[in-house]
Amino acid sequence: GQVVWGRLARRLEARLSPTRTAPIALVARRDLGALLVPDEPNPAGDDGASLSAKAKDVLVYLQQAGASFLDDIAAGIRRVRAEVEDGLWELVATGLVTGDGFTPLRALLLPGARRASRPHWYGSSRSATRLGTGRWSLLRPRVSGLPPADALAADDAQSQHSDRLMVIARQFIRRYGIVFRDLLARETHAPPWRELVRVYRAMEMRGELRGGRLVTGFVGEQFAAPEAVDALRAMRNRPKQRERVRVSACDPLNLVGITSPGARATAQLGRHVTYIDGIAELPQESDIDPNESVRENTEIDLTNN
Secondary structure: OOEEEEEOOOOOOOOOOOOOOOOEEEEEHHHHHHHOOOOOOOOOOOOOOOOOHHHHHHHHHHHHHOOEOHHHHHHHHOOOHHHHHHHHHHHHHHOOEEEOOOHHHHHHOOOHHHHHOOOOOOOOHHHHHHHOOOOEEEOOOOOOOOOOOOOOOHHHHHHHHHHHHHHHHHHHHHHHOEEEHHHHHHOOOOOOHHHHHHHHHHHHHOOOOEEOOOEOOOOOOEEEOHHHHHHHHHHHOOOOOOOEEEEEOOOOOOOOOOOOOEOOEOOOOOOEEEEEOOEEOOOOHHHEOOOOOOEOOOOOOEOOO
16 A cells, blocks of 8 residues: 555546556655646536546546445446446546556456457456456545545645645655756656746755756756765766666656757657766667757766856
8 A cells, every 4th residue: 555556647538548658657655645747627627528427437436435346336336347447447547546456457458359358357256356456546536527525725735736846846856866947858747947946945045955057058047966966076087987878768867858969869668778978879860859859069068066
């Protein structure tokens, strides 16, 4: 129960199934409330309008009954087990539901054609072990269009927003060491920079961070952990060792075209970025994202105040 999985950013357009590249995150349960991306208002008004009838039935049941086993959901909404599974699949893809463990998720990820080809899928004890393991629950405690289980006061909502900003601000500092606006270009769900700046300024005043012109070639305020500044100083005088570091193109360390010259390398599964002594090798043409801008910098000088 210490770790929870699910889609942190809700998808308003429902899908019948998540793709293999669906952004399913693993999060410490204590941080879940801060890392969930707040729902954007749906112009249509009803955020659940795009869900199928069976997915809506499962969603309403979980809202009213709380975490439940699959068989209890099927009995509660009076639908067959197969329909409940399809509804859960849809809610997982939309980012509304999570489960106790990975066994149910692995079972749901089995392609529908393979499930249909197994006559024992819905009836045997083996299928019950796969899909009946653990309980299913709402990933988000409140879902638009449904009666809230606990109405939050305005001050509580503001407090939750402040807590979320603090958790994310600290996460970025731990991840990058130094944080500035351009560096967060790939953080698609990051809060607005103007809100993060207020948090970082307060942390600087408390002595937790250092501010200044830490990385040349970029405008705006920059903040860093003290140990990151020390690391920069050490790296500046470190002799070249031809150290090679290869990371996935989806890794936050894929900063090609963000903190270095050239076009950005597409964040796509199966592709990688190689750094030699911290300098990125130029990506292959197939790895370049033509829709992303090209930086004109010829050199990035890492200095500090």
